[in-house]
Amino acid sequence: MTGISLSISDLEVTGQGGRRILSVPRLEVPAGTAVAVRGPSGAGKSTLLYALAGIIAPSRGCITWGDTDIAGLDDSGRAAFRRGTVGFIFQEHLLFEELSALGNAGVTALYAPRRDRRRIRDSAEGLLTRFGLGKSAARRSDTFSGGERQRIAVVRALAGDAPVILADEPTASLDRANADALADDLMRLARDDGRTLVAVSHDPSLHDRADRVIDVRDGQLELPEAQNA
Amino acid sequence: MPDPIADLLARLPLWMENTVILLGALLPVLVIGALVLRGFAIWPLLSALLRRQVWVSVVFTMLIAVSIGLGVGLIAQERGLRQGTARAADKFELVIAAPGSEITAMLAAVYLQPSAIPLIDGPTYAQVAAHPNADLVAPLAFGDSYENAPVVGSTPAFVDYLSEGLAEGRVFATETEAIAGARTPLAVGDSFTPQHGQGNEAEGAHGGFEYQVVGRMPLTGSPWDRAYIVPAESVWMVHGLANGHAPGWDGTVGGPFDPDYFPGTPAALVKADSLGGAYVMQAQFNTDRTMALFPGTVLSRLHALMGDIRQVMSILAIVTQVLVTVGVLAGLMMLTRLLARRLALLRALGAPRRFNFALTWSYAVTLIVLGAGLGLALGVLLTRAISGVITDRTDILVTASLGWSELHLVGAFVSLTALLALIPAWLTMTRPVVRDLRG
C-alpha cells in the first residue's frame, strides 16, 4: 500500500448559526506520516477529523488527499472516498450493539465490493486475535468492557486496509500497557505500511511516538513555524 | 391490457395464468428489491435491527397480519358460501311451483326454508310427470316438521336420487316409514310424530300418527341433512286429504299419482333427460298456472347481486389494509429516528446512501412480507372457523379455502406497501449525519 499525503489550505468549518468552529489556513502532511493532535476539550479536534474524513463539509477551503480535493466532492463522492481511503476510529467507539465483535470489526464488508469482502473479514479476524479478542469474536459487542470495545472499534478502522487512519482518542479507555501496545501498533501500521495517521489524543505516550504533534486551541491550529515549512 | 398479452393469458392453463398474475402483482417489489439491494449484504444488520426491536417488529407484523387475515378471510368466506350454496342446489335441476316469487320457491324447495306457498294441482302435476323429457318428477311436500326439522313428503325415487344410495337401512315402502337425514338425531328404528307447520309456526302434533325411521341418508352438505323424508301419501293423509291414488290402491308408495286424487304439492322437482330437455320443460311450464325455475340460475342471480357487494368488500378490505400499513410505516418512521445514530454511523464509515436506504426499506418490507404471510395463515384459520359455524347453523356445507384471488390481493398489497415503504427509507437518507452521530 502506498500512503497518501494531505494538504489543507484556507479551510474553514462553521457550525450552527454560522459560528466558526475550525479554521486551518495551511497544513501539509507527507504520505506515511503519523500526526498527533492535542488540545483542550471543545478546541475542535473531532471537528478537524470529521472534516478530514469528509463527514463534515467545510464552508471554505481545500482538503486535498493525494490529488483529490474532497471539499469539492458532493456527499456521495465523500462517502466513496471514505469507503476506499479512510479508516475512522470514533471517540465514542460507536459499535452496533447487537452484532458480534467480529460482525462489528468486519461491518464495512457489508457494503464493500464483493471481491473485497472476504479479505476484510479475514483481516478483521486476524486483527481481533492480535488485540487479544480472538476467542470472544462471536460474542455480542454489548457484553464487552469499555477497553475491549475500543479495540473492536480500532480493528474496524484497520480491517479495510485503508491508506489513511483517522483516530479520535484511540487509547482513552485503555490501561497503560494496552494503551502503549495500541500506540505502538498504530505507529507501526503507519510506518511499515506507509499509511498516513492522524490521531487525536491526550495520551503523552502517543505524542512521543508520533512524527509530529499539532496543538489545537479555540478552533485554531498552533503550528511551530519550523514544522510548517 | 394490450391484446397480444390478453391473448397469451387466455391461452395459458388457469393455474399458469394465475401464477403469472401473482408474479405480475409481485413484480414491483422484486424489481425494487433487486435495484435497492444490488451489491449489498444487508442481512447481518437487518437481522440485528429485527432482534433489537423485536417487540416493535412483532406488534407491527401482527397488525399487518390481522388486517390481511380479515380481508383474506372475508373474501374466501364469501366464495366458500357461494360454492356451498351452489353445491347444495346441484341436484335441484328444475323446480316447478305455483306462480310467485322464484327466490321464495327456491329457498323453500332447495334449502327447506319455511314459507307458505300455494300448491300446484293434480292435473298440472300429472302433465309435468308425463312430459316426454322428464326423467324424474317428484313432489316436494314440505310444511310439516319434527322438533324444528322439516318433514318433507316425496317418493322413493327422489330419496334414491338425492342420496345416491342410503348410508344405512332402506327406502320407505309404506306410509308410516321415513328416511332420516345424516345430521338428524334419530336412528334407524326410532319413531316420531310429525307436527303441522314448521319453525316457530309449528302447531300441534298430528294426533296419533307415527313414522318409523327405516333408513338414513349420507351427508349431502345441504339442509336436507337435517330433514326427514316421508312418503308424500302420508303427508296428505295426516292432513285428512286424499292419498294421491284411486280407491283400490295396493299401498305401494310413490308415483304415478292419480290426478283426481292428488291433493296438491307446493313444489315438484324435475330431472330432465338432457340439458335441452330441461330448457324445453322450463319454457313449457312457465305459464300463468305454474312457474318453472332453475335454482342454479336463481342462485347465480343472487350471487351476482352479492358480487357487487363483494367488490365493495374487497375495496374496503384493501383500504383497511393500506391504512394499517400506513400506520405501521408512520411507526417505522419514528423507529428510524431511534435508529438514526446507527444509520449515521454507517454513513460516517463510508456506506453509500443507498445502503441505509436498502436497510430501512428491507426492514419495512420484512415486516410487511412476514405480516402478509401470517395474515394468509390467519385468514385460512378464520375461514375454517367461520365455515364450521355456518355449516353447523345452516347445514350448507361451506368449505372455504385459500384461492388465487386472495393470493393476488395479498401480492398487490405487498407491492403497494413496499412502494409506500420507499418513503421512510427515503427520509432516512435526508437526515443530518453529523448531528445524528453525536446522538
Ligand SMILES: Nc1ncnc2c1ncn2[C@@H]1O[C@H](COP(=O)(O)OP(=O)(O)OP(=O)(O)O)[C@@H](O)[C@H]1O
Ligand atoms: N454543528 C455545530 N454547531 C455549532 N457548534 C458546534 C457544532 N459542532 C461542534 N460544535 C462546537 O465546536 C467545538 C469543537 O467541537 P469538537 O467536538 O471538535 O471538540 P473536541 O476538540 O473534539 O473536544 P473533546 O476533546 O471534548 O472531544 C465545541 O465547542 C462544540 O460545541
Ligand SMILES: [Mg+2]
Ligand atoms: Mg472530540
